[in-house]
Structure formats: C-alpha cells, structure tokens
Amino acid sequence: MRARRPVLTVQDLRVTYGGAVQALRGISMEVPDGKVVAVLGSNGAGKSTLLRTVSGTLKLHRGRVESGSVRLDGTDLLARDAAQTVRSGVVQVPEGRRIFGRLTVEENLRAGAMGNRDRAARAAAQARVHELFPVLKERSSQRGGLLSGGEQQMLAIGRALMASPKLLLLDEPSLGLAPRVIGQIGEVIAEINRQGTSVLLVEQNATMALGVADLAYVLDVGEVSLSGEAGVLAGTDEVQRLYLGHDADHQRGRRATSGRTLSRWTA
Amino acid sequence: MNQFLSLLLNGVSLGALYALIALGFVIIFKSSEVVSFTHGSLLLLGAYSIARLSGPLGFWLAVLAGLLITAVAAFLVERLIINRLRGAAVISLAIVTIGVDIILLTELVRRIGSDILNVPHPWGGQSVRIGPVGLSQNRLIAILVAGALIAAFFAAFKYSSWGVAMRASAEDGETAALMGIRQGRVSAVSWVVAGVLAGVAALFLVGSPTPGVTPANYAVALRAFPAAILGGLDSTGGALVGGLLIGIAEALAAGYQDQLLFLGRGFSAIVPFIVMIAVLLVRPSGLFGTKELTRV
Numbered sequence: 001m002r003a004r005r006p007v008l009t010v011q012d013l014r015v016t017y018g019g020a021v022q023a024l025r026g027i028s029m030e031v032p033d034g035k036v037v038a039v040l041g042s043n044g045a046g047k048s049t050l051l052r053t054v055s056g057t058l059k060l061h062r063g064r065v066e067s068g069s070v071r072l073d074g075t076d077l078l079a080r081d082a083a084q085t086v087r088s089g090v091v092q093v094p095e096g097r098r099i100f101g102r103l104t105v106e107e108n109l110r111a112g113a114m115g116n117r118d119r120a121a122r123a124a125a126q127a128r129v130h131e132l133f134p135v136l137k138e139r140s141s142q143r144g145g146l147l148s149g150g151e152q153q154m155l156a157i158g159r160a161l162m163a164s165p166k167l168l169l170l171d172e173p174s175l176g177l178a179p180r181v182i183g184q185i186g187e188v189i190a191e192i193n194r195q196g197t198s199v200l201l202v203e204q205n206a207t208m209a210l211g212v213a214d215l216a217y218v219l220d221v222g223e224v225s226l227s228g229e230a231g232v233l234a235g236t237d238e239v240q241r242l243y244l245g246h247d248a249d250h251q252r253g254r255r256a257t258s259g260r261t262l263s264r265w266t267a
Numbered sequence: 268m269n270q271f272l273s274l275l276l277n278g279v280s281l282g283a284l285y286a287l288i289a290l291g292f293v294i295i296f297k298s299s300e301v302v303s304f305t306h307g308s309l310l311l312l313g314a315y316s317i318a319r320l321s322g323p324l325g326f327w328l329a330v331l332a333g334l335l336i337t338a339v340a341a342f343l344v345e346r347l348i349i350n351r352l353r354g355a356a357v358i359s360l361a362i363v364t365i366g367v368d369i370i371l372l373t374e375l376v377r378r379i380g381s382d383i384l385n386v387p388h389p390w391g392g393q394s395v396r397i398g399p400v401g402l403s404q405n406r407l408i409a410i411l412v413a414g415a416l417i418a419a420f421f422a423a424f425k426y427s428s429w430g431v432a433m434r435a436s437a438e439d440g441e442t443a444a445l446m447g448i449r450q451g452r453v454s455a456v457s458w459v460v461a462g463v464l465a466g467v468a469a470l471f472l473v474g475s476p477t478p479g480v481t482p483a484n485y486a487v488a489l490r491a492f493p494a495a496i497l498g499g500l501d502s503t504g505g506a507l508v509g510g511l512l513i514g515i516a517e518a519l520a521a522g523y524q525d526q527l528l529f530l531g532r533g534f535s536a537i538v539p540f541i542v543m544i545a546v547l548l549v550r551p552s553g554l555f556g557t558k559e560l561t562r563v
C-alpha cells in the first residue's frame with residue numbers, strides 16, 4: 001500500500017502499573033493519516049493501556065511510561081495531560097462507553113465540546129453528530145442513563161466527535177452489544193473515517209474491526225505479535241483461529257492448542 | 268399563631284443564609300471530593316474584612332472588598348493545597364482543611380480580640396412588619412438577596428459551561444478529563460463561588476439581630492455543615508432544603524425555648540445537629556444524596 005505520513009507514531013513503548021505489572025513490553029505502531037487502524041487482542045493484552053497512554057490518562061490508573069515515545073504529527077504526546085491531548089486533536093471513547101448517565105444527551109454532547117474552543121467548529125461538530133446519529137437529536141433532553149446500550153455507544157462516539165478530533169481512539173465499542181448494533185457501529189466508524197478523521201480502533205471483535213480497518217496489529221500480552229493490512233491479516237491462520245473463531249487446528253496439528261490460552265471474544 | 272409565623276419567617280431567613288454556606292460545601296465536595304472544614308474561618312474572614320474596611324472604604328466598597336478577600340482566600344486554599352493533594356484520601360483532605368481552618372481562625376481571633384466589630388449596614392436594626400409578622404430589616408434583605416443568589420446559582424449550575432463541566436466531572440472524573448475538561452479549573456471556580464457565597468452569608472449574619480462580628484460567628488458555619496450533610500453532601504437541591512430545614516428548626520427551638528426548658532437552655536444551638544442525626548438515621552446518604560459519607 002501507498003505510504004502515508006503517520007498521524008500517530010508509537011515507538012518502543014513500555015508501560016508498567018504500580019512498578020510491577022508490565023502491561024506494554026516495547027510496542028511500536030503507526031496510524032497513517034486518514035486511515036483506520038485496528039488493534040486486536042484478548043483481555044489483558046494491553047489494548048486499553050495503549051489508549052490510556054496516548055490520551056494521557058495513564059496516571060489516573062497509577063501507570064507509568066518506562067520508555068518509548070508517542071508522537072502526534074511529530075509532537076510529543078507523553079508530555080501532555082488529558083485535557084491538552086484533547087486540544088491537540090486526539091479524543092478517546094473509553095471502554096464501556098462511560099456516558100454521563102445523570103446528564104441529558106445534550107449535556108453529554110456539551111461536555112464533549114469542552115475542549116473545542118472554536119465556536120464555528122463546535123457548531124459544525126454538533127451538526128455532524130446529529131447527522132450521524134439522528135437518535136441523539138430526538139433524545140436530546142433525555143438523561144443519558146435511559147438510553148439503550150447501542151444508543152449509549154453512539155452517544156459516547158458523538159460526544160467524542162464534539163471535540164472535532166483528527167484522531168479518534170475507540171476502546172472496544174462493540175463490547176456488550178447485539179450483532180446488528182455492532183454492524184451499525186462498524187458502518188459509523190467507516191463513515192467518520194470517510195469524513196476525514198483517522199481512527200485507532202481497539203477491539204476483541206475481529207470481524208467488525210477487520211471489516212473497517214485498513215491496517216491491523218495483533219497485541220499479545222503487551223507485545224505486537226502480528227501486523228499488516230487488515231485484509232491480509234484476516235486471512236492468516238492465527239487470526240482465523242484466535243479471533244475469527246475458525247478452527248485451523250486440523251491444518252497445524254495439535255501443538256497449536258498446547259501453548260497459552262486466549263479467551264475468545266464474547267460480544 | 269402569629270408568633271409561630273414570625274418564627275417561621277425568621278427561620279426561613281436564617282435558613283436561606285445556611286443554604287448559601289451549604290451550597291458552597293456541596294460544590295466543593297462535588298468538584299474536589301473534599302469535605303471542606305475551612306468554611307467557618309472563611310465566613311469569619313469575610314465578616315472581619317467587611318467590618319474592618321467599612322471605616323476607610325465605606326460600606327459598599329467594603330462589602331466588595333470583603334467578598335473579594337474571601338474568594339481569594341478560598342482560591343488560594345484550593346490552588347496551594349487541595350489541588351496538589353488531588354487523589355489523596357477524602358479523610359486526609361478533610362483533616363488538611365481542618366488544619367487550614369485552625370490557622371486562619373487563630374489569626375482572626377487574635378486580630379478581633381475581645382472587641383465586637385460592627386458592620387454599619389445602611390439598613391438599620393429596625394424590624395419590619397409584614398401583616399402580623401415581624402422580621403428585622405436585615406433579615407428581610409437577607410432573604411431577598413440570598414433568594415436571588417440561590418436562583419442565579421441554580422441557573423448557572425444547570426445551564427452554564429461551568430455547571431455542565433462540574434456535573435460531568437463529579438459523575439466520572441476520568442471521562443471528564445478525556446473530554447478535555449480541566450478538573451483543576453472546575454475545582455478552583457467552585458472554591459471561589461463557595462467563598463463568595465460564604466462572604467454574602469457573613470454580611471447578613473453579622474447584622475441585626477446578631478450583635479456584630481465576634482469569633483462566635485464561626486459557629487454559624489458549623490451549623491450550616493449539618494444542613495449540607497442532611498441534604499446529601501453531593502446534592503445542591505439538598506443543600507437548599509437542608510439549609511431551610513435547619514434554619515426553621517433552630518428558630519422554632521429558640522422561639523419556644525421557654526416551653527422547651529426541660530431540654531436545657533441553649534437547646535436551639537444544638538438543634539441543627541439533632542435534626543441532622545435524625546435524618547441520617549433514616550437516610551444514611553441524606554435526603555437527596557447519592558453517596559454515603561462512610562463509603563467514600
């Protein structure tokens with residue numbers, strides 16, 4: 001594929017929690033400008049840790065960057081706190097949606113726009129969000145906690161878009177949703193990307209993620225075990241076996257099952 | 268009946284002032300996760316500053332300066348201490364605020380000495396009659412000003428960016444940070460607002476029927492504390508209801524003290540705490556609160 005200037009560059013990143021747990025053991029990756037990059041991995045692989053490091057919330061979890069770098073268009077993101085990171089154009093949709101349940105839908109969106117100082121940009125973001133998610137406009141005065149799971153995920157994504165990010169980070173948006181809704185989320189991500197936002201998508205649901213991604217990385221206990229174009233990766237035995245639920249054991253012999261056990265996605 | 272109505276109205280005026288102070292407690296708790304015990308000395312600082320500056324500056328400028336001083340003091344406590352201890356246990360932070368309170372209080376008591384400083388309110392000590400019911404002019408104006416401030420506060424809390432940011436970060440601090448909300452700033456604004464509210468309460472609390480600025484004013488903030496707790500420490504509506512409840516209960520107990528003599532003289536001063544304990548026994552998280560204090 002054609003090389004593009006990366007919007008996000010992660011180099012040799014090592015992260016620990018409480019000085020003991022090594023969550024990331026030296027990973028390197030890139031998000032090319034305008035692309036969707038998927039990071040696959042089972043529970044505990046370090047996916048959320050990667051996003052926390054990028055978004056500047058690692059400290060809230062008592063995590064620490066031991067070495068490595070995270071750069072956005074060449075500027076060092078590790079030196080920025082969460083609020084500054086949002087202002088530089090990187091916004092994370094957290095795992096489990098985490099919408100403000102006691103705030104109305106409209107207030108949730110207002111909260112998302114707090115890092116967006118430009119009035120015109122805020123208005124444009126609001127229009128884009130209502131167009132992508134008409135349901136949020138209909139429900140604007142309802143409390144967030146009353147929305148269904150799928151609607152909450154849309155609110156969480158819409159809220160993040162209110163900051164007009166150039167890079168959107170998504171932590172397992174399919175978690176706990178019905179297959180039909182997961183399909184919609186996939187389409188929304190593709191549409192957001194078409195409108196010019198780069199996306200870093202963390203998932204256990206490989207089918208959805210590889211469906212929308214251009215590139216993918218497989219994270220395994222804090223290390224990148226595979227990477228490449230999403231279509232190619234989807235065809236490899238390892239991804240088929242571990243993430244797409246196809247049993248490739250008969251081709252490779254029994255040794256494949258004797259190693260580590262990885263939990264499969266359950267969404 | 269007339270006596271009852273009089274006491275009720277006096278209770279409402281006192282309660283509105285308690286509510287101002289209690290609202291400050293609540294927004295500080297919501298935005299900084301701190302139970303602030305500095306309010307007593309902040310209130311006294313406001314009263315002292317207004318009284319001392321009234322001579323050189325005249326009443327109105329002194330009020331402005333007094334509010335400014337209280338707000339700046341609250342701001343400095345947040346910036347210099349609370350903000351740096353973010354993430355510490357609620358109980359340690361509470362004890363830190365007690366420390367700050369003692370330092371400030373000691374200095375103020377030393378300055379006030381045994382004097383009673385007077386604030387020369389342009390409205391005198393006379394009382395007004397509304398139908399059969401009497402109320403000091405000072406307390407009547409207090410009701411009007413406190414009412415307007417409380418209404419403005421609730422409007423800001425509901426509609427302003429600060430209000431949205433504050434409610435978002437109170438509900439989920441990490442996610443608020445992910446949205447670019449600067450919690451330090453939200454917290455600093457909350458302390459400033461709380462300082463101003465305490466300053467306004469101080470202005471009226473040192474007027475008729477109270478004799479003037481004495482270290483005893485300090486105890487008033489302590490009685491607003493049960494108001495905040497019984498309303499639910501994280502509920503602004505609860506602070507309002509709690510303040511009024513405590514104010515009315517205290518005024519009634521004081522008014523009927525002859526009938527309540529069997530409970531001992533000065534019973535009215537402890538009524539706020541008795542009401543608080545009674546409410547908490549029935550509802551441990553307060554009338555409208557969502558968090559139990561023991562769980563934080």
Ligand SMILES: Nc1ncnc2c1ncn2[C@@H]1O[C@H](COP(=O)(O)OP(=O)(O)O)[C@@H](O)[C@H]1O
Binds near residue numbers: 021022048
């Ligand atoms: N706050 C934390 N404190 C200590 N260890 C943590 C914390 N968060 C995650 N970990 C550990 O770091 C590793 C990676 O976790 P995480 O990034 O959440 O993985 P994933 O999102 O892929 O499920 C796991 O071993 C997990 O137990």
Ligand SMILES: [Mg+2]
Binds near residue numbers: 095
């Ligand atoms: Mg995770």
